Amino acid sequence: MSADIRIDPILCRGHAICALFYSDGVDLDQWGFGKVVLAVAESPRDVRRAHRAAAACPNGALVVRERQVGPTGT
Numbered sequence: 682m683s684a685d686i687r688i689d690p691i692l693c694r695g696h697a698i699c700a701l702f703y704s705d706g707v708d709l710d711q712w713g714f715g716k717v718v719l720a721v722a723e724s725p726r727d728v729r730r731a732h733r734a735a736a737a738c739p740n741g742a743l744v745v746r747e748r749q750v751g752p753t754g755t
C-alpha cells in the first residue's frame with residue numbers, strides 16, 4: 682500500500698494541522714503553510730496518518746491518493 686500526497690497551494694491557509702497529524706510527510710514553510718516533504722507514503726502506517734491529516738485539514742488542501750495495485754501486485 683502506498684499513496685501520493687500533495688498540498689493544493691491555492692486552498693492551503695496555513696492552519697498547520699497537517700504537520701501535527703503527519704509530521705514525517707508534511708512540514709510547514711517559512712510562512713506557516715503546509716509543505717510536502719515526503720511525496721509518497723510507502724507504509725500502511727504512513728498512508729493511514731496521511732489520510733488522517735487530510736481529513737483534519739479544514740480547507741481540503743491536503744490530497745492523498747492511494748496508488749492502485751495491479752493483479753500482479755505491481
Ligand code: SF4
Pocket residue numbers: 688692693694695696697698699700713714715737738739740741742743
Ligand atoms: S492543514 Fe490544510 S490548510 Fe492547514 S497548513 Fe495543512 S494543508 Fe494547509
